[in-house]
Amino acid sequence: MVGLRPSDVPPTPAVKFIGAGTAACIADLFTFPLDTAKVRLQIQGESAGSGAVNAIRYKGVFGTITTIVKTEGPRSLYNGLVAGLQRQMSFASIRIGLYDTVKLFYTNGKEKAGIGSRILAGCTTGALAVTVAQPTDVVKVRFQAQITLQGVKKRYNGTMDAYKTIAREEGMRGLWKGTFPNVTRNAIVNCTELVTYDLIKESLLQYKLLTDNLPCHFVSAFGAGFCTTVIASPVDVVKTRYMNSPPGLYKSAINCAWTMVTKEGPTAFYKGFVPSFLRLGSWNVVMFVSYEQLKRAMMMSRQKVEYAT
Template sequence: MTGPTASEVPPPTMAVKIISAGVAACVADAITFPLDTAKVRLQIQGECPTSTAPKYKGVLGTITTLVKTEGPVKLYSGLPAGFQRQISSASLRIGLYDTVQEYFTTGKESSLGNKISAGLTTGCVAVFIGQPTEVVKVRLQAQSHLYGPKPRYTGTYNAYRIIATTEGLTGLWKGTTPNLARNVIINCTELVTYDLMKEALVKNQILADDVPCHVVSAVIAGFCTTVLSSPVDVVKTRFVNSTPGQYPSVPNCAMTMFTKEGPSAFFKGLVPSFLRLGSWNVIMFVCFEQLKRELMKSRQTVDCAT
C-alpha cells in the first residue's frame, strides 16, 4: 500500500511475518480446498483396480462427480489436517523467507542465489515439521466409500492414530523425499518468482506496491510453480496415499506410473493444480501483505498510546 501511511508503517518483525503467513495460508486453504481435493482425485485416478470407480474428467467434472456421488462435504475432507499443515508448514516456509534471505545476504544487496538459498532452507524445514499433516490430508481426500475396501479412517485424529499404530511413527513421514523435492521446487519458484516480479513491477514503476501488484505477481508465481512441480506432486500424492507395500520405493512408484500410464500421468490434475495454486497464491499473498501491515499498524498504535 503506497501513500503517506505506508511509509509510516515500520518493517514487519519475524513474529508478525510468521503469524501473518499462517493465517493467510489458512484463509487461502479454506477457499481453495475443493480444488485441491479435485487435484488429488485426478492424480490418483488410474491406480484403482476396480472398474466401478468413478471416472473423473476435468476440474468441474471431478467436483460435480464428487458432489453427486459422495456429497458436497467430501470436497472438504481433510480440511482440519490442511489447516494444521498451513499452521505448521506454510507459516515457517513463507514467514521465515525474508529473515533467512537477510541472513544469506549479510548486508549486501540480495541476489538471485540468496533468494533461492532462502527458499531451499525454509522449504526443507517446513517439510520435516509438517509432513504428518500432509500424509493425513492426502489420505482423507483420496479415500472413498463408493468402491474398493472400507475407508481406512473416520476423521483427522483417527487417521493420525491408525497410521502411527499400524505403520509406526515413520508412517507419518511417508513420502518425505518426494514431498521434500516438491516443496523445495514450490517454495523456491513460488517465493522467488513472487519476490522478483513484485520487485520488478515496483522498481520499474509499472505498479505500486499494492493489491494489483500482489495479484499479478502471485498469478505468475502460481503458474510457474504448477508447471515445474507437477511431476513430483503427482508421485508424492500416489506414494503418500498408497497402502503399505504397494510401492517399495518412490522411484518404483514413478516407474510404475510411467510404464502403466505413460508420461502424461505425471501431469494429471495440472489444470486444477494451477487453478488451486494460482488462486491460493493470490489469496495468500494479498492476505499476507495486508495482515503484515495491519499488525504493524496496530502495534505502532499501541506503542504510541503507551
C-alpha cells in the same frame, strides 16, 4: 492506494510468521475443493481400490468436483480440511514466514539479495517446513483421496483417528511417508513460488508499472502460481500417489515414478495439471494478498499499542 498503506517500520519475523500461517489458512478455505479435485485426478489410474471405487471416473477439474458432489455429497470436497489447516499453520508459517529472515542470513544482512541467496533461502525454509509438517500432509492427502460412498469402508473416521491409525499400523515412519518427494517438491515449489513472486513484484515496482498495492500483489502472485505449477507438477503427482498408497504398493518414491512412466506414460506426471494450476494460482493470489495485508494490519495495530503506552 488500494488496500492498507505499507508500514513505516518493516514487519518483524514474528509478524511474518503468524501472518503467513494465517494467510495460508484463509487461502486453503477458499481453494480446498480444487485441491481435493487435483488429488483425485492425480491418483486416478492406481490399481488399488474396490470395484465401486474404480468404477468412478473423473474428467477435468469441474467434472471431478461435480462427480464428487453427486456421488459423495458436497462435504466430501472438504475432506481433510482440519489436517490441511493444521498443515498450513505449521508449514506456511515456516516456509513463507521465515523466508525473508533466512534470505538475510544468506546475504549477511544485505537487503539486496541475488538469485542464489533467494533460491538457498527457499530451499532451506521449504525443507525445514516439510520436516515439521509432514504428518499433517500425509493425513490431508489420504482424507482427500478417501471415497465417501455407502458400502465402501472408510480408512479413517477422523483426523486424530488417522494420526493414531497410521502410527499404529505403519509405525512413525508412516506419518513421514513420502518425505523425500515432499522435500523435493517443496524445495522446488518454495523456490519457484517465493523467488518468482519476489522478482515479479520488484520488477513491477522498479519500472513503476504498478505501486505496492493489491493489483501489484495480485499480478505477482498469479505469475508465481503459474510458474510453480509448470515446474512442480511432476513431483507433486508422485508425492500424492506415494503418500496415498497402501503399504507395499510402491517400494519407494522413485519406484512410484517409474511405475507411472511404464504403465501410464510420461503424461501421468501432469495428471490434474489444470486443477493444480487453478488451485495453486488462486491459492497464491489469496495467500499473498492476504499475507501482505495482514502484515500491514498487524504492524499498524502494534504501532497504535506502542503509541498508546
